Amino acid sequence: MHSNVDMVKLTDVPERITHWILAGSFLVALVTGLGLMYHHWSVIPTIFGGYYASKWIHIFSGLMFGLSLVVAIPMWWKDCLFVEGDGKWIMKAGGYLWEAEDLPPAGKFNAGQKVFYWFVVAFGILLVATGLVMANALVFPVVLARWAFMLHAMSVFVLASFLMVHIYLGTIGNPGTIQAMLYGWVTRAWARVHCPKWLEEKMDNI
Amino acid sequence: MAEHMMLIDLTKCTGCRACQVACKEWNSLRAEKTVFNGTYQNPPDLSYDTWTLVRFDEMKSKDRLKKVKWLLRKEGCMHCEDAPCVQACPSPGALVKTPEGAVVHNPKYCIGCKACVVACPFDIPRYSPKDEKIAKCTLCYDRITEGKVPACVEACTTGCLEFGPKEDILARAMARVKEVNGSLYPNNGYKTHVMYIIPDYARIEEYSHLNPDPRVPATELWWKNLFKPLTLIGMGGVAGLAVLHYLIKGPHKVEDKGTEGGDNNA
Numbered sequence: 001m002h003s004n005v006d007m008v009k010l011t012d013v014p015e016r017i018t019h020w021i022l023a024g025s026f027l028v029a030l031v032t033g034l035g036l037m038y039h040h041w042s043v044i045p046t047i048f049g050g051y052y053a054s055k056w057i058h059i060f061s062g063l064m065f066g067l068s069l070v071v072a073i074p075m076w077w078k079d080c081l082f083v084e085g086d087g088k089w090i091m092k093a094g095g096y097l098w099e100a101e102d103l104p105p106a107g108k109f110n111a112g113q114k115v116f117y118w119f120v121v122a123f124g125i126l127l128v129a130t131g132l133v134m135a136n137a138l139v140f141p142v143v144l145a146r147w148a149f150m151l152h153a154m155s156v157f158v159l160a161s162f163l164m165v166h167i168y169l170g171t172i173g174n175p176g177t178i179q180a181m182l183y184g185w186v187t188r189a190w191a192r193v194h195c196p197k198w199l200e201e202k203m204d205n206i
Numbered sequence: 207m208a209e210h211m212m213l214i215d216l217t218k219c220t221g222c223r224a225c226q227v228a229c230k231e232w233n234s235l236r237a238e239k240t241v242f243n244g245t246y247q248n249p250p251d252l253s254y255d256t257w258t259l260v261r262f263d264e265m266k267s268k269d270r271l272k273k274v275k276w277l278l279r280k281e282g283c284m285h286c287e288d289a290p291c292v293q294a295c296p297s298p299g300a301l302v303k304t305p306e307g308a309v310v311h312n313p314k315y316c317i318g319c320k321a322c323v324v325a326c327p328f329d330i331p332r333y334s335p336k337d338e339k340i341a342k343c344t345l346c347y348d349r350i351t352e353g354k355v356p357a358c359v360e361a362c363t364t365g366c367l368e369f370g371p372k373e374d375i376l377a378r379a380m381a382r383v384k385e386v387n388g389s390l391y392p393n394n395g396y397k398t399h400v401m402y403i404i405p406d407y408a409r410i411e412e413y414s415h416l417n418p419d420p421r422v423p424a425t426e427l428w429w430k431n432l433f434k435p436l437t438l439i440g441m442g443g444v445a446g447l448a449v450l451h452y453l454i455k456g457p458h459k460v461e462d463k464g465t466e467g468g469d470n471n472a
Contacts (some may be wrong), residue, residue, distance in 0.1 A: 002251055005268070014435070028215075034437075036296035036297075036319075037296065037367060037434060037437075038434075038438075039298045042298065046238055046366070051296065051297040051298075051300075051317045052297075052317040052318075054317075055296075055297055055317045055319055096456075096458060097451065097455075100454075111324075134320075134321075134324075136322060137320045137321075137323065137324050138323060138333060140235050142324060142329070145324040146325075146423050146425040147425055148423040148427065149294070149321065149425060149426065149429055150426070150428045150429045150433070152429075153428075153429035153433035153437070154433050156433075157433045157436045157440050158438040158440075160440065160441050161437075161438055161443070161444050162441030163441075163449065164440075164441050164444035164445050165448070166350060168444070168445075168448035168451075168452075171458060172452060173448065173451070173452065173458060174457065174458045175457050175458075175459055175460075176400060176460055186250055187460065189461075190460045192460075193460045201362075
């Protein structure tokens with residue numbers, strides 16, 4: 001497959017491992033967290049071995065998410081700096097939701113993915129920080145602990161909702177995209193549509 | 207059983223601590239080693255093994271005939287009507303509001319998350335790292351459901367503690383407040399199943415460790431009433447819209463004839 005001339009390598013191994021540890025830990029923390037938040041979803045804690053087990057699985061997956069954030073943030077931040085044309089791209093949703101003409105060409109990540117990255121950075125840090133305060137609530141002033149509970153819930157609302165967009169556009173919404181995070185290689189045709197500027201620069205460097 | 211209440215008439219408290227001892231005895235709570243700290247306060251604070259205690263506040267008075275003002279207050283769970291601890295608790299059954307008005311913790315279901323400790327406007331639940339659980343006054347739920355009064359009320363030597371049906375206790379409180387020219391606590395509209403009668407020589411603010419303005423923390427109202435439903439609406443809404451988008455627009459396929467590769471079903 002890698003010898004196929006029509007394939008180009010979009011992500012390397014560290015990127016893919018980081019992405020899936022980040023995603024996996026977030027999903028485990030999200031699901032156990034929802035189980036602890038919504039009492040009528042007692043099936044979730046049951047699957048994870050009860051409410052007590054859910055608490056610790058939630059805390060450890062959250063810590064894992066925090067650690068993978070430490071790796072992920074410096075890994076992609078340069079690729080996610082906004083450039084000229086990103087605003088225009090956002091206004092047209094990159095043609096991903098409705099047809100759009102005259103799209104500013106996207107780089108390795110399009111403007112929408114960049115926004116998602118910065119949301120993950122901001123609200124991810126907030127989630128981990130507030131989670132640490134909640135897990136050690138008695139060490140902190142009660143006012144701070146109370147704010148932590150609220151900001152934790154707010155952050156998960158923002159990130160979990162955005163995550164659904166990310167999952168849809170990365171899977172069934174755009175066939176061929178998930179390969180970038182599974183094998184790292186995408187078709188040249190895919191790259192021409194989704195990352196034209198990145199493809200152009202890559203070809204120039206050869 | 208109908209809703210019940212406890213009235214703590216602070217005009218009658220002599221600080222004998224019979225309530226403290228009775229609570230320990232009935233609930234089989236471990237004794238704690240304490241040290242003399244220069245005041246009558248002993249033990250120094252509520253704990254996992256101390257669910258009620260008498261707070262001693264010694265203060266200088268401007269009245270020259272009564273140089274020292276001594277405020278005594280039996281502290282314990284206030285058994286809130288809309289108990290923030292119950293609202294905050296993630297483990298069903300660990301904290302329960304009973305029809306009698308008691309807020310009861312069940313160690314069997316407590317997962318030791320400390321959310322109730324943070325939520326309580328009175329700083330009552332106490333966490334034990336060793337047991338990884340919280341504990342607090344249960345209004346002697348095991349006694350009141352058998353028609354008895356709580357152990358502290360039973361032991362009270364002066365009639366400072368009264369327990370009975372809600373209407374009776376409220377009527378009693380109103381009458382007593384008039385009688386002693388005192389005031390009721392809580393007096394800000396916050397509803398609890400334990401109330402204090404504050405003597406005329408004291409102000410609420412003078413009692414240590416007594417929140418003058420108890421209420422459900424605003425932060426809890428925000429996460430419970432806003433962000434909790436919003437998370438479901440956000441996730442479900444986006445998922446629903448994604449399905450709609452897929453059905454209407456279909457997948458955004460890469461059309462490039464002659465280019466092989468790429469499993470489109472991935």
